[in-house]
Amino acid sequence: MKEIDFKWPLGFKSDGIHIGLRKSKLDFGWIVSEVPASAAGAYTTNKFCAAPTALTKDAINHGHQLQAIVMNSAIANSCTGQQGRSDALEEQNLVAQKLEIEPTLVGVASTGLIGAFLPMDKVKAGIQTLDQTSNFKVTEAVLTTDTHPKTISLEFEIAGQTCTMSGFCKGSGMIHPKMATMLGFITTDATIDGDLLQTILSEQVDLTFNQITVDGDTSTNDMVVVLANGQAKAPTIQDSSEDYENFKTALHQVMTYLAQQIAKDGEGATKLVEANVSQAPSPLDAQKIAKAVVGSNLVKAALFGEDANWGRIISTIGITDADFNPATIDIALNGHPVVQQSLGLNFDEDTLKQALQANKITIDINLHDGQATGQAWGCDLTYQYVQINASYRS
Amino acid sequence: MKEIDFKWPLGFKSDGIHIGLRKSKLDFGWIVSEVPASAAGAYTTNKFCAAPTALTKDAINHGHQLQAIVMNSAIANSCTGQQGRSDALEEQNLVAQKLEIEPTLVGVASTGLIGAFLPMDKVKAGIQTLDQTSNFKVTEAVLTTDTHPKTISLEFEIAGQTCTMSGFCKGSGMIHPKMATMLGFITTDATIDGDLLQTILSEQVDLTFNQITVDGDTSTNDMVVVLANGQAKAPTIQDSSEDYENFKTALHQVMTYLAQQIAKDGEGATKLVEANVSQAPSPLDAQKIAKAVVGSNLVKAALFGEDANWGRIISTIGITDADFNPATIDIALNGHPVVQQSLGLNFDEDTLKQALQANKITIDINLHDGQATGQAWGCDLTYQYVQINASYRS
Structure with missing residues (x-):
């Protein structure tokens, strides 16, 4: 290959x-x-x-x-x-x-x-x-x-x-x-x-x-x-x-x-966002969660602002109808742990801010509730997206 | 009262x-x-x-x-x-x-x-x-x-x-x-x-x-x-x-x-958007469609741009799992018909542009497929929304 x-x-x-x-x-x-x-x-x-x-x-x-x-x-x-x-x-x-x-x-x-x-x-x-x-x-x-x-x-x-x-x-x-x-x-x-x-x-x-x-x-x-x-x-x-x-x-x-x-190349995007869900009860649960996270306007806008606002990620996971244990979730942003056992860690804001300046943001979500994995891809939400879509026909 | x-x-x-x-x-x-x-x-x-x-x-x-x-x-x-x-x-x-x-x-x-x-x-x-x-x-x-x-x-x-x-x-x-x-x-x-x-x-x-x-x-x-x-x-x-x-x-x-x-008062909003669905097979179908339409980023951005892009409204209706006849839909924006029997009308662009400058946009959707009604409310998607949410924590 x-x-x-x-x-x-x-x-x-x-x-x-x-x-x-x-x-x-x-x-x-x-x-x-x-x-x-x-x-x-x-x-x-x-x-x-x-x-x-x-x-x-x-x-x-x-x-x-x-x-x-x-x-x-x-x-x-x-x-x-x-x-x-x-x-x-x-x-x-x-x-x-x-x-x-x-x-x-x-x-x-x-x-x-x-x-x-x-x-x-x-x-x-x-x-x-x-x-x-x-x-x-x-x-x-x-x-x-x-x-x-x-x-x-x-x-x-x-x-x-x-x-x-x-x-x-x-x-x-x-x-x-x-x-x-x-x-x-x-x-x-x-x-x-x-x-x-x-x-x-x-x-x-x-x-x-x-x-x-x-x-x-x-x-x-x-x-x-x-x-x-x-x-x-x-x-x-x-x-x-x-x-x-x-x-x-x-x-x-x-x-x-x-x-x-x-x-x-999403309209107006400045960053590719990849969500990797691991240790999920089933592939479908993993895929649902991954897609929900990359689809949340609030997560997307936060990543545009290079803001490690993990509360929006975990809140989005909570909205899905996927099966998972709400108490055992770990989350890392571009390799930096921000959530462990569903609680926020005392991470260094400057380090995270710098890590989120990358063109690709990887959100690793370990559910510790099974063996399945799933991925999804999206982009950040920017001023440009609004501009493009406010005048698409003209 | x-x-x-x-x-x-x-x-x-x-x-x-x-x-x-x-x-x-x-x-x-x-x-x-x-x-x-x-x-x-x-x-x-x-x-x-x-x-x-x-x-x-x-x-x-x-x-x-x-x-x-x-x-x-x-x-x-x-x-x-x-x-x-x-x-x-x-x-x-x-x-x-x-x-x-x-x-x-x-x-x-x-x-x-x-x-x-x-x-x-x-x-x-x-x-x-x-x-x-x-x-x-x-x-x-x-x-x-x-x-x-x-x-x-x-x-x-x-x-x-x-x-x-x-x-x-x-x-x-x-x-x-x-x-x-x-x-x-x-x-x-x-x-x-x-x-x-x-x-x-x-x-x-x-x-x-x-x-x-x-x-x-x-x-x-x-x-x-x-x-x-x-x-x-x-x-x-x-x-x-x-x-x-x-x-x-x-x-x-x-x-x-x-x-x-x-x-x-949605974050960054400049307009209240109301969707009124009528002649639907059931109240739930009507509510689903109304909520999907006011929830579509593409519809919301078009309304911010005061653009009568009805294709996005009908496309959004098509994504829902609501029951309806795809061939009999009428749509009007602030009282101006733009779609009849699911086909675009030859409306006057200037008239529509002017009508969409209002602070409240009403989207009337008649499904001609029953007697039920449903409503939903949302707002437009603006630069301000992105700005607010790019830096919510700071």
Whole structure:
């Protein structure tokens, strides 16, 4: 398992262009596989699932295969009713025609303002312009308030043969995934059956994307899709094999990295916040507590102020419906103990203040009430977050 | 039913003083009834229930009677272990000695920093200093980041006889009550049995204090207590009588007013936000949706920016586990329709911008899927909120 410079796995091409949805930044793109790829997806649980998200879910459920995904930023095509569904469908069909493949092999993804319609003339012209290149412009074309593309590539072995897995995603606000987060795309040239891929993805989503939060709001367009096109010509990965474990580890690493990147690039954020819960009664208890702590506005604002206000952390733990012993909790901030047996320690304020100036804050919470662990990632709450969201539409 | 200038009901006295917990503001006080009063309470569901809150709960459960409540701001006496419990108990005993009553007739309430111990020398001296006056200083002595006292008095009739009900509360941050909010106290000179009073209080808490949110964080010290001392000498209120309805209406009005005041005075807030959900399948569905909408950081920041970003409102509705038809929702902002049948309307942006400059924003949400209604209150999310909470301890 080795992290390498970002590149597309064998047999994947892409492009990213400007079609006029945003003022000047790239806003439209696609990824295309030479051959149909095994596909798995996880989607928002928001009841107002956006038209493109629903369409992609249908396409993947059809045969667990995709060959291309077309995507845009600026407009979410969500809460757009029948017109929105027609627009997404037309986009899917036009891409299928251009690639001369079945429409059910094309996924569609949109992100941006809820309630606005896609300008289909621009979209149609854009589809005609898209090329199959080795550039990475599509990783920019999906961004909204993100400050930079979020990408990772790994090399891993399947039966002694090197495969590549590459992931990218967008997401900065409205981040509190319940199934997946706002547009994550992972490609690999390994060979794996779609059903098995879906099983691994669903399991890993719970441990990674579903454990981040920026603002407690779950988007209507959330979607993470994995494509495996087999072009490394490695043997097919079998369930419960060593290859399976390798693949799962690679996917876990890619998804954890992307999840952390989203949290770190949370709207207005200055710090990545990681909560590590240990010795919990169950993994679910640990995950609930970790996610609650990184999601508390009061904890987030205190960390922005570099204030070791542990009372807010323990109070947040107390609100959850997780199982734990309220009398045996230890808490440390960036390695400095602040709470032992649920009582505050006499720590040195200056030392803590200095420790909290770091760009990454780790909150270690030991419940001393079991053996399970759980993690979650978030960011601090800043003036900038308010500024960005007070005028998002203008 | 008539709102009057704030005053204590017959047979209640109080005082508020400075004992050095805060720099110069009042920080210690009590309310005292001439005779033991019927008492009912609602308390935080945070698993780290503070020592004073737990003690008051025990005292009220003992015989549904209280004669005095002593209270302080600045220090919450929460997460303070055995020492915290001893301190609260000593405070209760000292007040009982001074008043020459049973300790179980004394409630104790604290609010402020979690994890700090009460300086008992200052508390003891304070108890000696407290007087029984007609002033309202105690309504100031409980404040922390609140910008002003929150008080209300009503006159109402029981069997033709005039009774008074007066409520005050504190609360500005860490507001997302699950049973009651941060320190609310209601006194009345009406006569009512403690059990019946508890029934009415519990019902009304769900409709009022439990429907406000400032930041999604539930405090460890939440408590609302009602005292009825019978000193108006009106007949005892009987279950299901006309008097019962009058009393319940008065209590509902007092609690709704105080709940709104807390939301309006939310940390850093510039606007009170009220969500009115109508035609819902059940009251619980309506309440869930209303509370989710006023609790969304994205909705709150958009309203601070006076931006009619209805997509965030509908997306928030979609995250709830409430039952509703996603295709039939109408939304209006301060009376201006922005969504019909779940689709955006072509509203005039300037008109909306102007309407959203008001100090109170009303979000009307008609689900067209039943007959039930529900309300919730919150505030906008501002730079000031972040500022206050980045440096709360300093």
